[in-house]
Amino acid sequence: MNRCIRVAGIALVAGFFCAAGLAVAYAQDAPKGDAANGKRIYLADKCYTCHGRSGQGGAYNTPTPILAHTALPFEGFKGQIRNPINDMPAYSAAILSDQDIADLYAFVTSLPGPGSPKDFPLLNN
Numbered sequence: 236m237n238r239c240i241r242v243a244g245i246a247l248v249a250g251f252f253c254a255a256g257l258a259v260a261y262a263q264d265a266p267k268g269d270a271a272n273g274k275r276i277y278l279a280d281k282c283y284t285c286h287g288r289s290g291q292g293g294a295y296n297t298p299t300p301i302l303a304h305t306a307l308p309f310e311g312f313k314g315q316i317r318n319p320i321n322d323m324p325a326y327s328a329a330i331l332s333d334q335d336i337a338d339l340y341a342f343v344t345s346l347p348g349p350g351s352p353k354d355f356p357l358l359n360n
């Protein structure tokens with residue numbers, strides 16, 4: 236019994252390090268992007284019309300996910316842009332280069348994402 240718990244504990248610790256390793260791998264796999272240029276492309280190529288200027292997502296036509304501070308790894312982000320799973324229009328390499336997508340990724344991961352109402356001074360009066 237005791238031994239079993241110990242083995243399970245080791246597996247858990249190993250799993251944790253494995254997951255941590257993957258997270259590091261994801262961050263390293265993302266090519267270096269220029270967030271300022273990513274913002275320019277985000278506006279020029281109309282991502283904002285569906286995903287919102289702050290990457291807040293929307294529901295104007297179809298439910299559109301939040302992009303601000305995305306948890307998607309770079310490959311998943313790029314995969315959706317090249318081969319969208321549903322309603323989003325595809326952006327081929329002729330329209331967006333891999334570097335453009337890296338810049339977009341740098342931009343959306345730099346956005347703060349949802350905040351708490353306590354973060355807005357006006358709402359605390």
Ligand code: HEC
Nearest residue numbers: 280281282285297298299300312315319320321322323339
């Ligand atoms: C016409 C509306 C529209 C436009 C324009 C658009 N998207 Fe999307 N996007 C969507 C919808 C709807 C989804 C949900 C999945 C689907 O329908 O393919 C989505 C999903 C995504 C996802 C997956 C997010 C997640 O967490 O699952 C990413 C990343 C993304 N879009 C990036 C972009 C970028 C970058 C641009 C601009 C180059 C862009 N989108 C332009 C509508 C749009």
